[in-house]
Amino acid sequence: MVRKLLFALAVGSAVLAVSMGTALSAEDERELVEMPAMMQEHMLANMRDHLRAIDKILGHLANADVAAAGKVAESRLGMSSLETHGASHMARFMPEGMAQAGTEMHRAASRFVIVAQDAELATGREAQYEVYRALQAVTSACNACHQAYRIR
Numbered sequence: 001m002v003r004k005l006l007f008a009l010a011v012g013s014a015v016l017a018v019s020m021g022t023a024l025s026a027e028d029e030r031e032l033v034e035m036p037a038m039m040q041e042h043m044l045a046n047m048r049d050h051l052r053a054i055d056k057i058l059g060h061l062a063n064a065d066v067a068a069a070g071k072v073a074e075s076r077l078g079m080s081s082l083e084t085h086g087a088s089h090m091a092r093f094m095p096e097g098m099a100q101a102g103t104e105m106h107r108a109a110s111r112f113v114i115v116a117q118d119a120e121l122a123t124g125r126e127a128q129y130e131v132y133r134a135l136q137a138v139t140s141a142c143n144a145c146h147q148a149y150r151i152r
Helices: 002-025 037-062 066-077 087-091 096-121 125-148
Strands: none
Touching: 037 066, 037 087, 037 096, 037 125, 066 096, 087 096, 096 125
């Protein structure tokens, strides 16, 4: 399970790096979302923390510590993290689609926690695959937003 998860992450990271490189080499057609510089920095710091959280989640899953993965997912990415990230202050600068993608990411992270906990109680590989799908839903929401919007 761990090897497949790490392989999938490596492939996903490579695809993301290539797609970002392609987006940077061509004219950037993503929608520019204008906001004050301080809010840009805040948003970028949040997104960097999201990446660190996903890395920690993967590390905990690799060590078969689903409880720790769930705790990180909910506290740093899930719906309960919205206040910590200042979501209500950021939302007024976001177009509707961007806000929806962000909300979907937070919801997907909270769903991941439940799926991961359920997988601990289940037998068979299908439960493991559900964990992969649940985590992929989180990163899909991130990717959807990054493909459509930019702040600089």
